[in-house]
Amino acid sequence: MPDPVRYASPPCLAAEIAPDYFDPLATNPEQARDVARWRRAERIRLRAERDALSVVNRQAAGAALAQQLRQVLSDRFDGAAGMVLSAYWPIKGEPDLRGLMAEQHEAGVIIALPVVEVRASPLVFRRWHPGLHMIRGNWNIPVPPPEADRLAPDVALAPVVGWDSAGFRLGYGGGYFDRTLARLAPRPFTIGIGLQAAQLSTIFPQPHDIPLDVILTEAGVQFQREDP
Numbered sequence: 001m002p003d004p005v006r007y008a009s010p011p012c013l014a015a016e017i018a019p020d021y022f023d024p025l026a027t028n029p030e031q032a033r034d035v036a037r038w039r040r041a042e043r044i045r046l047r048a049e050r051d052a053l054s055v056v057n058r059q060a061a062g063a064a065l066a067q068q069l070r071q072v073l074s075d076r077f078d079g080a081a082g083m084v085l086s087a088y089w090p091i092k093g094e095p096d097l098r099g100l101m102a103e104q105h106e107a108g109v110i111i112a113l114p115v116v117e118v119r120a121s122p123l124v125f126r127r128w129h130p131g132l133h134m135i136r137g138n139w140n141i142p143v144p145p146p147e148a149d150r151l152a153p154d155v156a157l158a159p160v161v162g163w164d165s166a167g168f169r170l171g172y173g174g175g176y177f178d179r180t181l182a183r184l185a186p187r188p189f190t191i192g193i194g195l196q197a198a199q200l201s202t203i204f205p206q207p208h209d210i211p212l213d214v215i216l217t218e219a220g221v222q223f224q225r226e227d228p
């Protein structure tokens, strides 16, 4: 197991420490390979655990997460009416928030969904509303058709396979959210959505990993960034 990568020293101390300690790009390639191997194994383990949940437990976790998310939208964004919220169409046992998507649409929130239009490129977000005719995108994920409006999210939900208490997310390994967040300016407020049982002590953050603003599980807010 690799050591955690530690590069987030406070900038005020930057002059006092070796530059290769501070520089996040100074990751050693052998360690990066170890981390990638470890992540592949953890994705398999966490996905198998999630797949093994009973339908009842999965639905209960989804309903509890939806309630937690209503609370965050109300506390942080006064409900978010008029704002663009990017959600997700559940795949592979992810918590199902489609009921919340419809309800938030009715409440005046503009709902968008992520689309992989070009592999290994940033995600595109397209407008969704209940009843929209979806098409099959990459990996057969249902997505809005190309003529649906392209939007920039104010708030972006990021489904996680695993998460840690520093706000980092493990996804399916495509790097799509990191690539997208690295590009979007201004960056949306990001909320990781996952199961409490998917907690890891660290994902061994790499230079390309961007921490989320909030990590939310069925048990509530597990992490919030101090200075979003």
Ligand SMILES: Nc1nc2c(c(=O)[nH]1)N(C=O)[C@@H](CNc1ccc(C(=O)N[C@@H](CCC(=O)O)C(=O)O)cc1)CN2
Pocket: 088, 089, 090, 091, 094, 114, 115, 116, 123, 139, 141, 159, 171, 172, 173, 174, 175, 176, 177
């Ligand atoms: N519901 C949902 N929609 C989403 C995401 C997500 O995490 N959840 N994404 C968040 O980024 C994007 C899609 N990212 C994905 C990346 C890889 C795989 C996937 O199935 N990978 C295969 C193996 C790799 C491959 O085929 O190249 C696998 O895991 O079996 C799926 C979605 C956009 N839409």
Ligand SMILES: Nc1ncnc2c1ncn2[C@@H]1O[C@H](COP(=O)(O)OP(=O)(O)OP(=O)(O)O)[C@@H](O)[C@H]1O
Pocket: 039, 169, 170, 171, 172, 173, 174, 175, 176, 177, 178, 179, 180, 182, 208, 209
């Ligand atoms: N900003 C970026 N620019 C280019 N490539 C990137 C970027 N971010 C991540 N990647 C690539 O994506 C690969 C997988 O990243 P990572 O393990 O963080 O995926 P993930 O966050 O689990 O996936 P996803 O976001 O699709 O669910 C990395 O090895 C890297 O090559």
